[in-house]
Amino acid sequence: MRGAVIHAPRDVRFETLDDPKILHPTDAIIRTAVTCVCGSDLWPYRGAEPVGDPHPMGHEYVGFVEEVGSEVTGLRPGQFVVGSFATSDNTCPNCSNGFQSNCVHREFMSTCQAEYVRIPNAQGTLVATDGTPGEEFWPGLLAVSDVLGTGWWAADAAEVKPGSTAVVVGDGAVGLCAVIAAKEMGAERIIAMSRHASRQKLALEFGATDIVTQRGDEGIAVIRELTGGIGADSVLECVGTAQSTQQALHSARPGGSVGFVGVPHEVAVDGQELFFSHVGLRGGPAPVRRYLPDLIERVLSGRIDPGKVFDLTLPLEQVAEGYRAMDERRAIKALLKP
Amino acid sequence: MRGAVIHAPRDVRFETLDDPKILHPTDAIIRTAVTCVCGSDLWPYRGAEPVGDPHPMGHEYVGFVEEVGSEVTGLRPGQFVVGSFATSDNTCPNCSNGFQSNCVHREFMSTCQAEYVRIPNAQGTLVATDGTPGEEFWPGLLAVSDVLGTGWWAADAAEVKPGSTAVVVGDGAVGLCAVIAAKEMGAERIIAMSRHASRQKLALEFGATDIVTQRGDEGIAVIRELTGGIGADSVLECVGTAQSTQQALHSARPGGSVGFVGVPHEVAVDGQELFFSHVGLRGGPAPVRRYLPDLIERVLSGRIDPGKVFDLTLPLEQVAEGYRAMDERRAIKALLKP
Structure with a gap:
């Protein structure tokens, strides 16, 4: 598959990467429907945070379930799912207290500007919609997952x-x-x-x-x-x-x-x-999972349209231009389509 | 009248002072029933805060109304009153929001280890009890006013x-x-x-x-x-x-x-x-005024007895010993009786 890799400040490349695999029985693999560039991605892009070794980027996603691990019983291939930049089992004490972004099993997503993504703690992280929403809702649902x-x-x-x-x-x-x-x-x-x-x-x-x-x-x-x-x-x-x-x-x-x-x-x-x-x-990092069912409903009912924050849409392969446009404030937020 | 004056770290004296007078039409003068030494008084006493020029001390009090200014219509001489270390008009926007200790007319009390005390913003600060409570309740009501x-x-x-x-x-x-x-x-x-x-x-x-x-x-x-x-x-x-x-x-x-x-x-x-x-x-500084009616009721009904924090009772003239005992942790809190 292909995805974004940051090599140095202002050097984001679209490269061929290994397909993600199920590593733990609680994982799922999703095929990305849409993803995007986040304001926080600009910290390393601008050199305000160290980049370190070249690594994939991105923590926002909505997509289709491709494969699930053996312990993921609540999701099945083909479902459209909305998640969060912080994964959670949704059962630990912190999750029960409504702070899923402080789950004891939390992993922060970081490989989502790509065609496929491995989601840890899939069952507690992903919320499937009833059927596949029309494409016009995808930007709004993508916004729900993070911004x-x-x-x-x-x-x-x-x-x-x-x-x-x-x-x-x-x-x-x-x-x-x-x-x-x-x-x-x-x-x-x-x-x-x-x-x-x-x-x-x-x-x-x-x-x-x-x-x-x-x-x-x-x-x-x-x-x-x-x-x-x-x-x-x-x-x-x-x-x-x-x-x-x-x-x-x-x-x-x-x-x-x-x-x-x-x-x-x-x-x-x-x-x-x-x-x-x-x-x-x-x-703190938003406990997005707590709000997902409510916010998905507000978007799908047409009550709110947070997808309007995306004022630039690019094919995923032009991810570098998405970073540039946001860095130069030519765009509020760049949507990326695989 | 007589009252406490701090001259330097570990130098608190009981001295003759001018009787307080009504300075503003919103003032009241009270005759102190009981007062005490606060943990925060120990900051300057221990030299952890500058003392500056010699000045009176104390911000905790319950007492009897002695005299009221011309704009104080809700109180009359002889009433037993409970107040707060921070005075408030109880009508400004901050007071209405429940933050009376951030009243736009706030003045912090600082002369209460004395026989008589001037209370600014008297009407919005002091709460009169129904009749004079038995002396056994005075320590509890004094605790209400601050700790x-x-x-x-x-x-x-x-x-x-x-x-x-x-x-x-x-x-x-x-x-x-x-x-x-x-x-x-x-x-x-x-x-x-x-x-x-x-x-x-x-x-x-x-x-x-x-x-x-x-x-x-x-x-x-x-x-x-x-x-x-x-x-x-x-x-x-x-x-x-x-x-x-x-x-x-x-x-x-x-x-x-x-x-x-x-x-x-x-x-x-x-x-x-x-x-x-x-x-x-x-x-922040506690918005004691918000809680006064409720806490006075809890004390007078016998439901709680915060007066137990006073494990040393002294005549006001021995105020210096009150400071010493608290500084040396021989006492939790010293009650002072004029």
Whole structure:
């Protein structure tokens, strides 16, 4: 089969690779329906994280079950399945507590920009749809498996409630999906922080009521002004830098909540500052599996369309161009078709 | 009148001071019924915080209304009142959100180890009891105004739920009151971390089910062992050092919650570590005013007796001995009677 391999910063190649095989009786092999490039893939691509030896890339996928291991009884070849970037047995104590992305058997996916993919913990990770959804739903379901699930978790961790005010920091695909989540959870006012016209447009389409283009102290001042001088009930941090984290913490009202879902890079939170703010802070890799049945239903019923975050569609063999377009911010998110 | 003044580390004197006066129409003057020494008073006493110029001390009080300002319509001289270390108007947006200790008009009390005290924002801060409670209730009501209110907030911020497992880090008066709070909120298992026999005894009396004497990595390992290998649902951090904060964060299960109520001293939380733990973190000065009516009722009905944390009673004029006894850990908490 063929798939993407990163060799060095800005050097992603489409190569012939070994077909994946069942390694454990809990594995499944899927044939990729669609996959994509994630904002977090850009960290190594830009050299902001070490690349190390050449290795496959990608952790987002929907596909068709090709083969299952002997212990996978709930899935059969031919089914269309949606999964998550973090695999889970869905039975351990952490899974039972709703934190499947902290499953004691968790493995992070990392080989999904390819024609076939091995899925560990298949039974607890994959959710099969009733029949094969029309191709028009595939982008939305692909978004569910990562960026919408992550935006949903941001809103959940930030305790968005009906009638509340939410601020979304970050206008990447996760931030835009976080707008959908805040809207679905009933936020009355949704302030999206964005400087890019195409992203602002999509944020408004997804339910944002206000756009703030300022950043840093200036951005915080505008948020204060828009929220009666005290800050927002919920802030959804979808970037992961020190600056965006500070912006998020200072945009929340006393006693408000920050959900942070961008993997933090060189972020330290001062204990005394957090203390006197009364702000609650919770984040982490999204427990997508917890939300899958609900989010799949919202997409297939046409209630939401997170697939709109894909503004570039390429054949999988042009994966390198997908990285380039996202790196140069020519695209919000690149969908890849095998 | 007379009251305590700190001149330097380990130098607290009982001196003649000016009688407090109504400075603003929202003030009240109270005659102190009982007051006490707080664990946080030991930071400057021990030189861990700068003392600066000589100044009065104390932020815990219950007393009798002596005089009220012209805008204080809800209180009258002679009433017995319970307050909080943080004053609040109880009407601003932060107060309405339940964070009275972040009131836009907040003033922290700091002159309460004295015969008379001026209370700013009196109407929104003080809660009068029905009639004057018997003297046997004064220690409990005094605890309500600070250490029980703070322990209650620790349990609230740590999201203690019926049937859950809670760990209390810190065996000072706040930690012991946090055990009461966890018990009242329905925690099934309450693990108190304590090395001191008298404090262990009180923790058990207040509802602790387990005592852990180990600290640091060893303590964390014991907590893991007691909680099915994953950690506790809720951790109540009642100290405020870097070590106790790390202990709290590592004692919580993935997706668990830490409530931190000890004022953090040189504490920084690593963003990536917090991220991958899925642990929620919320703390701050306790919004005692939110809890006052409920906690006063629990004390006066005899349901709880947080006054037991006072294991030393002294005349106010011996305030310096109160500090010494707590500094040397001869006493958990010293009650002072004018």
